Amino acid sequence: MRCLISWGAAVAAVVGFTAMGIAGAAQAADSVKIGAFLSVTGPASFLGEPEKKTLEMYVDRLNKDGGIQGKKIELVVYDDAGAPDKAATFAKRLIQNDSVDLIVGGTTTGTSMAAIKVVEPAAIPFISLAGGIDIVEPVKKWVFKTPHTDRMAAEKVFADMKKRGIVKVAMISEDAGFGKSGHDQALKVAPAYGIEIVADEVYSPKDPDVTAQLTKLKNAAGVQAMFNFGFGQGPAIVTKNYKQLGINVPLWQSHGVASKEYIRLAGDAAEGVRLPAAGLVVAEQLAATDPQKPVVTAFKKDYEAAFKTEVSTFAGHAYDGLQMALAAIRRAGSTDKAKVRDELEKTSGYVGTGGLVSMSATDHMGLNPSAFHMVEIKKGDWLLSD
Numbered sequence: 001m002r003c004l005i006s007w008g009a010a011v012a013a014v015v016g017f018t019a020m021g022i023a024g025a026a027q028a029a030d031s032v033k034i035g036a037f038l039s040v041t042g043p044a045s046f047l048g049e050p051e052k053k054t055l056e057m058y059v060d061r062l063n064k065d066g067g068i069q070g071k072k073i074e075l076v077v078y079d080d081a082g083a084p085d086k087a088a089t090f091a092k093r094l095i096q097n098d099s100v101d102l103i104v105g106g107t108t109t110g111t112s113m114a115a116i117k118v119v120e121p122a123a124i125p126f127i128s129l130a131g132g133i134d135i136v137e138p139v140k141k142w143v144f145k146t147p148h149t150d151r152m153a154a155e156k157v158f159a160d161m162k163k164r165g166i167v168k169v170a171m172i173s174e175d176a177g178f179g180k181s182g183h184d185q186a187l188k189v190a191p192a193y194g195i196e197i198v199a200d201e202v203y204s205p206k207d208p209d210v211t212a213q214l215t216k217l218k219n220a221a222g223v224q225a226m227f228n229f230g231f232g233q234g235p236a237i238v239t240k241n242y243k244q245l246g247i248n249v250p251l252w253q254s255h256g257v258a259s260k261e262y263i264r265l266a267g268d269a270a271e272g273v274r275l276p277a278a279g280l281v282v283a284e285q286l287a288a289t290d291p292q293k294p295v296v297t298a299f300k301k302d303y304e305a306a307f308k309t310e311v312s313t314f315a316g317h318a319y320d321g322l323q324m325a326l327a328a329i330r331r332a333g334s335t336d337k338a339k340v341r342d343e344l345e346k347t348s349g350y351v352g353t354g355g356l357v358s359m360s361a362t363d364h365m366g367l368n369p370s371a372f373h374m375v376e377i378k379k380g381d382w383l384l385s386d
Contacts, residue, residue, distance in 0.1 A: 031072045032335055034059070034325065035100030037090040037115065038129075039107035042082035043205055043232045046261040048107040050303075050315035051129055052077055055104065057306055058322055068326055069333075076100060080111050087111035091118040091126075101335040104321040106130050107314075108231075109150075110177035116143055125328075125341045127321040129314070131256060132181040136364040144344055144364040146320040146354055147313075148278070148372055150182035150229065151189060153254045156276035156372045157227060158186075158193035161252070166224045170199040170217040172210070172238060173229035179205070182229030182254055198222055205234045211241045218247050225249050231256030236265035243269035250274065255372070259312035263380055274385065276372040280316045280353040285384040295351050316353030324350055324357070 036055060039048035059075045067073055076098045078090035087106065094100045095118070102125045106112030109132030116135070119126040119142055126143050128135050133149040161169065169190070173183035183202070190197055199220035201213035217226060226249060228238050235257045242251055251273050253262075258277040263270050279286050283296040299319055303311040327350070328343035329335055347366060350357040355371025376385040 031074045032068055032326075032329060033074045033076065033098065033100040033102075034322070035076050035091075035094035035098055035103045036105035037078045037080045037087050037094065037103070037111065038105050039082040039111060040077075040079040042080075044082040044108050046259055046312070047129075047231065047314040048079075048082075050259075050307075050312050051105070051107060051318035053307055054303065054315045054318040055322055057302070058319065062326070068329060073326075077105075080107075082108060082111065084110045084114035088114040088118050091115035092122075095119070095122045095124055100124070101337065102325050102329070102340060103127070104129070104318065104325055106135075108177055109135065109181055112145075116140060119143065124337055125325070125344055127325055127344070129317040129321055131178055131254075133185060134181055139362060139364055142341055144324075144359065146317045146324070146352070146357075146365070148255055148276070148354060148367055148369075149185075149365065150178065150254065151185040152367070152369050152372060153256075153276050154182065154186040154189050154229075155193070155369055156374065157252045157254070157274075158190060158195045159369075160274065160276075160374050161195060161225055162193050164250075166250075167194055168196050168198045168222040168224045170201075170220055170223045170226045171197055171229070172201045172203065172213055172217060172226065174205050174231075174234055175202040176205065178256055179230040179234070182256070186227065186229065203230075203234065203238070205230070205232055207234070208237065209241060210234075210238055211245060214238070214241050214245055214247065218245060223249055225252065227252045227254075229254045229256070233265060236262055236270075239266040239273060240269045255313065258375075259314060260310040261312070263377060268380075270377045271379070273377045275375060277375045277382070278313045278316060278354045278371065279373055280311060280313050281382045282373060282375055282384040285382075291351050291356065292353075296353050299353055313353070320350075320352035320354055320357070323352065 080087040104127045106128040109130045112128040112130040128145040173179040203210045253275040279292045280296045283300045286293045300311045331343040332339035347359045357366035359366035375382045
């Protein structure tokens with residue numbers, strides 16, 4: 001069974017799942033059930049939609065090859081539309097009604113944090129696809145994540161600025177979820193890189209214009225560069241308004257915009273913007289000796305052939321989450337949740353689209369800043385710029 005269920009259809013879906021009764025339970029025993037709640041629609045759709053496509057593509061492929069340990073993989077996907085309350089409801093439904101063995105999902109920091117309150121007491125392995133560091137720090141027994149953290153992004157950006165002699169920075173960020181977490185982490189790590197935040201503004205993800213905030217930053221004394229933390233349409237609006245105001249200091253974005261959709265939305269205003277990103281977006285530009293190169297080039301080829309659109313790092317997060325989940329199930333020799341959790345925590349030397357992953361009891365992400373590459377947008381494309 002593989003499905004995408006929206007919030008509006010959820011009640012009917014529950015009736016359907018309940019009606020399966022004993023037959024459904026018997027079928028589940030002969031399958032591996034992977035659950036997901038993703039932001040397929042709503043403001044984070046350009047993250048969630050490629051995640052959904054990736055999970056579906058590889059589950060279909062694996063099932064054609066015989067599944068896992070002789071069992072069919074069932075994928076149950078709900079669309080939370082980016083709403084934390086819906087994410088928590090769907091996480092509960094995946095556990096209580098769908099009886100999934102493991103959850104791979106949580107497109108955004110907000111939806112992931114809401115679901116953690118459900119998955120932790122339920123003792124079910126959960127691999128988040130979101131960037132906020134609070135998802136895994138402090139370590140939560142049943143919670144893991146695939147993307148680089150917002151703290152790592154801030155560290156990579158500030159190291160890049162430091163190399164260019166920049167010490168006075170203006171920040172602008174979304175006022176919730178990933179943007180707020182990234183903003184807070186940036187303020188914490190800036191002093192370690194000799195960076196002074198001389199001006200600081202926020203905006204709502206729904207704001208159609210941020211020229212008022214950017215004007216304040218532009219007029220702040222001594223500003224040498226600007227740094228935006230956010231995802232979705234917000235950073236594209238920031239970028240377009242930035243150009244409209246004629247701001248002549250360089251602009252950095254976070255890894256929350258590592259998608260061609262950002263470049264499309266921002267247009268020529270994105271030219272010259274710098275950001276940290278996974279090797280996936282510059283797959284062909286990686287050195288031949290880079291252990292990631294065969295992985296990211298193969299994934300990029302598969303994704304773009306299947307969907308006729310450019311791959312994004314967010315699709316890669318879903319790929320890594322699914323692959324690590326299934327590897328843990330294989331090593332555990334079953335879908336016993338405690339055993340799978342333990343094997344996830346033992347993940348070591350996994351080469352994924354996000355980097356080389358080695359987890360531990362004190363690190364449920366397993367990446368370090370070297371997994372990031374600095375890229376610059378040139379002529380509407382990514383240019384490796386480490």
